[in-house]
Amino acid sequence: MLEIKNLHVKIGDAKILNGLSLTVNAGEVHAIMGPNGSGKSTLAQVIAGHDDYVVTDGSVRYDGRDFLELAPEERAREGVFLGFQYPVEIPGVNNAYLLKAAINAKRRHNNEGEIDAFEFLQLAREKMKGLDIDPAFLKRGVNEGFSGGEKKRNEILQMVMLEPRLAILDETDSGLDIDALKVVAKGINAMRSPERAIVLVTHYQRLLDHVEPDFVHVLSEGRIVRSGDKTLAQQLEDRGYEWVREAESA
Amino acid sequence: MGAGGRKRMSVIAQELLEAVVNRLPEDSLTPVRQAALAEFAKTGFPTTRNEDWKYTNLATVVELSNAYLANASAFVPHAEWTGAAKRAVDEILESIDASWIIVANGIIALETLAKAESLESQGIHISKLSNGRANLAIISDDPMTSFNAALLLDGLQVGIRSGAYDAKPLGFLFFDDAQNGGLSQTRLIIDVEADANIDIIEAHVSIGSDAQFANTVIQLNIDDRAQVGYVRIQDRADTHMQIGKLITALQRDAVFDYASFDFGGSLIRNDVAVDIAQPGATAILNGLYLAGGRQHIDNHTRVDHRVGPAVSREEYRGILSGRARCVFNGKAIVHKGADGTDAEQSNHNLLLSKTSEIDTKPELEIYADDVKCAHGATVGQLDKSALFYLRTRGLDQDEAAQLLTRAFAARILTAAPIEATHAYIGQRTEQRLDELISGDTP
Numbered sequence: 001m002l003e004i005k006n007l008h009v010k011i012g013d014a015k016i017l018n019g020l021s022l023t024v025n026a027g028e029v030h031a032i033m034g035p036n037g038s039g040k041s042t043l044a045q046v047i048a049g050h051d052d053y054v055v056t057d058g059s060v061r062y063d064g065r066d067f068l069e070l071a072p073e074e075r076a077r078e079g080v081f082l083g084f085q086y087p088v089e090i091p092g093v094n095n096a097y098l099l100k101a102a103i104n105a106k107r108r109h110n111n112e113g114e115i116d117a118f119e120f121l122q123l124a125r126e127k128m129k130g131l132d133i134d135p136a137f138l139k140r141g142v143n144e145g146f147s148g149g150e151k152k153r154n155e156i157l158q159m160v161m162l163e164p165r166l167a168i169l170d171e172t173d174s175g176l177d178i179d180a181l182k183v184v185a186k187g188i189n190a191m192r193s194p195e196r197a198i199v200l201v202t203h204y205q206r207l208l209d210h211v212e213p214d215f216v217h218v219l220s221e222g223r224i225v226r227s228g229d230k231t232l233a234q235q236l237e238d239r240g241y242e243w244v245r246e247a248e249s250a
Numbered sequence: 251m252g253a254g255g256r257k258r259m260s261v262i263a264q265e266l267l268e269a270v271v272n273r274l275p276e277d278s279l280t281p282v283r284q285a286a287l288a289e290f291a292k293t294g295f296p297t298t299r300n301e302d303w304k305y306t307n308l309a310t311v312v313e314l315s316n317a318y319l320a321n322a323s324a325f326v327p328h329a330e331w332t333g334a335a336k337r338a339v340d341e342i343l344e345s346i347d348a349s350w351i352i353v354a355n356g357i358i359a360l361e362t363l364a365k366a367e368s369l370e371s372q373g374i375h376i377s378k379l380s381n382g383r384a385n386l387a388i389i390s391d392d393p394m395t396s397f398n399a400a401l402l403l404d405g406l407q408v409g410i411r412s413g414a415y416d417a418k419p420l421g422f423l424f425f426d427d428a429q430n431g432g433l434s435q436t437r438l439i440i441d442v443e444a445d446a447n448i449d450i451i452e453a454h455v456s457i458g459s460d461a462q463f464a465n466t467v468i469q470l471n472i473d474d475r476a477q478v479g480y481v482r483i484q485d486r487a488d489t490h491m492q493i494g495k496l497i498t499a500l501q502r503d504a505v506f507d508y509a510s511f512d513f514g515g516s517l518i519r520n521d522v523a524v525d526i527a528q529p530g531a532t533a534i535l536n537g538l539y540l541a542g543g544r545q546h547i548d549n550h551t552r553v554d555h556r557v558g559p560a561v562s563r564e565e566y567r568g569i570l571s572g573r574a575r576c577v578f579n580g581k582a583i584v585h586k587g588a589d590g591t592d593a594e595q596s597n598h599n600l601l602l603s604k605t606s607e608i609d610t611k612p613e614l615e616i617y618a619d620d621v622k623c624a625h626g627a628t629v630g631q632l633d634k635s636a637l638f639y640l641r642t643r644g645l646d647q648d649e650a651a652q653l654l655t656r657a658f659a660a661r662i663l664t665a666a667p668i669e670a671t672h673a674y675i676g677q678r679t680e681q682r683l684d685e686l687i688s689g690d691t692p
Contacts, residue, residue, distance in 0.1 A: 048639070048642045049642070050638055051638075060551075061675060070643040071640060071641070071645045071646075072479075073642075073643075073645060073647070073650075076641070076642050076643055077644050081642075082642050084639065084642075088633075088635050088639040088658060089636075090636050090639070090640070090654070092657025092658065092659075092661055093654070093656075093657045097653075098643060101643070101644075101645055101653070102643040102645065105644030105645055105646075106644050109644070141657075158643065162643075162644075199598070
């Protein structure tokens with residue numbers, strides 16, 4: 001589904017990714033771990049299409065097509081979703097409006113009719129219930145005055161409403177207490193399916209206790225330095241990122 | 251307002267003004283006019299050398315006024331509206347459910363008074379200023395209010411009785427369709443008695459392609475514990491100029507909840523003065539100005555906290571495109587002894603074009619010790635991170651930009667009092683933003 005080869009990315013003069021390669025197939029859950037500054041968030045932002053980042057070499061293909069030439073909105077409509085580490089507050093635009101606009105943008109892209117108001121409300125209520133979100137939430141401004149946990153839950157709500165084929169969740173676990181973490185994990189697990197792939201970008205292993213990855217990759221200095229199964233996450237937790245760096249330089 | 255090919259006269263021809271004022275029919279307002287005339291003679295129109303008028307050049311207004319004064323006898327003022335004029339008036343009347351009092355071309359017509367009489371039973375008393383008490387305080391203490399008082403044909407005195415708390419909003423529609431250019435002066439003196447609760451709408455609508463200048467002065471006294479919701483809607487024709495002044499005094503525990511919307515006009519200057527005269531008062535001022543083309547919109551507000559405790563909250567927002575030029579000056583003065591004052595003011599601007607310009611200056615002058623004050627201003631473009639966020643949800647660039655622009659304005663729309671005005675204001679805002687975003691403005 002997603003094929004990243006030898007990706008080099010810089011922002012300004014700073015090189016962030018230095019030859020990253022990663023293949024994600026439908027049905028798989030990948031965890032990308034790494035210390036701060038290793039390039040995890042950059043990878044997520046580049047896949048979503050942020051134009052502050054310049055790709056200097058390498059390729060990103062999605063379903064065999066060059067993904068980098070698509071605008072961010074085209075990527076979204078093709079079924080790629082980015083859950084932000086720091087979701088943006090947009091006062092004056094309510095959640096219901098954004099959700100509906102996002103669903104309809106995708107439906108138009110797929111030559112489907114727009115969602116009707118009743119169908120939308122039913123769907124939203126059902127999904128919100130599953131995520132322990134108060135229905136009044138729909139009328140609030142997007143992330144406006146939300147706590148950290150509410151913002152992350154809102155990202156998950158958007159994901160489950162949009163039903164992406166590829167979801168990249170950037171540090172969705174950070175800032176969550178244990179109850180919120182469980183709710184978020186439940187939302188992610190409900191998304192698992194043979195047609196869908198999920199990439200979890202995370203600093204810590206704790207989310208992986210609730211969402212079991214098929215593959216774990218360790219990112220360091222802009223490259224994947226080690227890949228393995230879920231036991232790699234446990235090893236990292238026990239031994240720290242220094243262990244990988246030492247192994248790398250040894 | 252730029253340097254034209256020919257030299258523009260920058261002062262009012264006082265002898266022409268005197269001649270016109272002296273020709274007005276003798277009535278109980280004559281002494282007021284004469285006093286105002288003398289007052290105006292001392293200063294003439296303000297110029298850009300005056301700090302309060304630094305960014306608003308009145309040369310075009312002066313030129314139009316002189317042309318009018320030279321030919322005033324040729325202008326036959328009329329208070330009828332038919333055809334396009336009627337459609338413009340009806341649009342407001344049909345969109346906003348209120349008791350409407352219409353003042354056309356500055357004239358208090360018989361129909362106006364007939365309508366006013368029907369409100370008597372609702373605790374709203376309206377009469378001509380010229381019928382009013384002799385000691386009526388017609389304020390004429392600055393150049394524009396003096397000019398207004400000197401040329402005033404008549405005005406309205408409005409009394410809101412204590413029992414008036416269940417009435418429909420009271421709307422004043424100031425309508426101008428003067429042909430071949432023209433001037434209109436209107437004055438309202440509104441007294442809201444203790445414990446009354448009233449919603450007031452001040453709407454300005456005009457049609458016609460010739461330049462026109464309307465000068466409006468509204469005096470509003472809000473007595474003890476009375477509450478006033480107030481919405482000003484300015485939607486004048488794009489060649490029309492207006493200077494408006496609202497002078498408000500708040501007595502003990504009075505509440506004044508004001509929102510102002512500027513959609514039209516070529517040169518607009520709106521002054522709001524709030525005098526917090528007694529403790530416990532609350533003043534809320536919100537404003538939205540949407541300017542494109544070569545529009546010039548200047549909002550000046552001044553809140554005098556003379557006593558405390560009292561609260562003032564102010565937020566003005568502007569969206570500018572084309573070569574629009576806007577001015578915001580919000581002054582809060584906390585006088586000596588006004589302890590317990592809580593004042594906040596802010597002004598935020600969104601510039602959609604590189605050629606639009608805003609001069610913004612929130613000002614605080616504090617002479618008391620125990621106060622809580624904050625102010626701030628921003629000028630900028632759309633938030634890039636918000637744009638990207640929306641695009642990652644599938645909205646294209648234009649859709650995302652429009653959504654954020656609307657959201658920027660929505661803040662003021664949702665803060666406005668008087669529910670009956672919301673649908674109309676919302677729809678006009680939508681239309682105006684479409685014009686500003688597409689660059690399709692005069």
